[in-house]
Amino acid sequence: xxxxxxxxxxxxxxxxxxxxxxxxxxxxxxxxxxxxxxxxxxxxxxxxxxxxxxxxxxxxxxxxxxxxxxxxxxxxxxxxxxxxxxxxxxxxxxxxxxxxxxxxxxxxxxxxxxxxxxxxxx
Numbered sequence: 001x002x003x004x005x006x007x008x009x010x011x012x013x014x015x016x017x018x019x020x021x022x023x024x025x026x027x028x029x030x031x032x033x034x035x036x037x038x039x040x041x042x043x044x045x046x047x048x049x050x051x052x053x054x055x056x057x058x059x060x061x062x063x064x065x066x067x068x069x070x071x072x073x074x075x076x077x078x079x080x081x082x083x084x085x086x087x088x089x090x091x092x093x094x095x096x097x098x099x100x101x102x103x104x105x106x107x108x109x110x111x112x113x114x115x116x117x118x119x120x121x122x
Contacts (some may be wrong), residue, residue, distance in 0.1 A: 002026035002098045002111040009094060009116030012086055020081040020116060022096030028111075030074040033102040035109060036081045038092035038118075045095070047104045049081065057102060064090075086120045094118050 008020040022034070035050035049060045049070040058070050067086075072079040079096060094116050097109035 002028050002032065004096050004098060004111055004113035006094065006096050006113045006116040009118045011119045011121065014087055014120055014122050016086050016120070017082070017084045018086065018118060020083065020094055020096075020118075022079040022081075022113060024077045024079070024098065026111075029077055029098055032098045032100055032111075034072060034079045034096065034098045035103075036070060036079075036094060036096055037106055038090075038094045039115075040089075040092040045106055047106070048094070050102055050104065051079065052102050059102070059104070083118070086118075088120045088122045090118060091120050092118060 003025045005023045031053055033052050036048040037045050038048050039045040047061050051058045051070045051072055055072050067084050069082040096113045098111040099109035101108045
């Protein structure tokens with residue numbers, strides 16, 4: 001079992017930065033891939049980024065590549081998403097997720113946090 005709690009969301013102007021954190025409890029976290037997803041208002045949940053259990057592999061959605069960086073520290077049971085040069089279209093509820101597969105589809109992840117809101121004003 002893995003329990004995930006996101007933090008770090010907020011309101012920021014376009015061009016600004018935020019750093020999201022995902023704190024985990026449960027031993028399975030260190031053996032699982034983890035990822036970030038987001039759900040914009042009125043839209044479906046979409047993939048943002050994922051990282052392997054060891055942290056040596058990452059993959060990003062094209063829409064965030066070059067602006068967002070995913071990282072993790074297994075000793076701290078924590079994952080982060082550094083978001084730079086934010087755009088209004090990045091506005092969404094951001095979720096962290098954990099699962100056995102390094103994957104892009106939400107149904108490949110077993111555990112989910114409750115989400116943290118990111119709002120980017122123009």
